[in-house]
């Protein structure tokens with residue numbers, strides 16, 4: 001019926017008619033980056049995946065990796081656990097607030113020290129050799145160290161490495177994919193080419209946002225998944241047209257090949 005849609009002019013240079021040396025070159029490159037991608041995923045499982053102490057990647061892993069595990073200080077755990085009976089509800093709340101504010105010394109002297117002296121010192125003093133001595137600020141401070149996740153310095157480093165490295169990969173994966181003439185709608189092709197860069201930006205921004213607030217952890221998952229899906233789509237389409245589709249169609253435009 002609609003002739004123009006079936007006889008869309010084909011660009012003279014496309015993955016169907018490109019010369020075999022180029023097909024081999026592209027296939028070699030695509031295979032290497034695909035293996036690289038799988039290795040990267042395995043590495044994510046080993047590093048981030050174990051952040052919460054359990055195997056497999058979860059939202060907690062992402063929060064712990066970037067934001068840190070801020071409920072994990074010994075002092076807070078004890079105040080919610082075996083030391084719960086030793087202080088009133090309000091005193092416990094004050095101490096925990098102070099811990100979460102990074103346990104500053106000035107505030108300790110003003111607000112926390114009186115509570116500790118009243119509720120804890122009778123057991124936690126220099127005579128109890130097996131317990132930390134709470135007359136000594138350093139001994140308390142040691143129990144309030146929080147895990148703040150990745151440092152800003154490391155975040156800056158991995159951000160720039162990822163931005164450079166991953167755009168480099170998608171420059172070529174997208175460049176090869178741009179030569180496909182498979183009959184998908186143009187908008188799908190445009191989307192597939194631009195998507196990795198959008199997801200890359202989302203992925204990197206989500207690391208910074210999660211560093212600031214744990215609520216953004218799910219954005220990291222979406223960013224990463226989006227990158228993976230665009231990669232897989234372009235990879236499969238390109239390989240399919242180079243090695244399977246051209247043979248199936250008999251490709252009349254093979255004659256247009258620019259290089260042999």
Ligand code: HEC
Nearest residue numbers: 074075078082083086087116119120122123124131132143
């Ligand atoms: C009646 C005595 C007693 C009082 C009062 C007491 N503690 Fe303890 N505390 C202990 C003992 C015994 C242990 C070791 C056993 C345990 O960890 O439950 C301990 C352990 C701790 C630990 C773990 C130390 C470590 O190195 O693992 C923290 C933190 C702690 N107490 C905080 C407090 C705070 C804060 C208060 C005051 C609100 C307090 N304790 C009051 C007896 C006491």
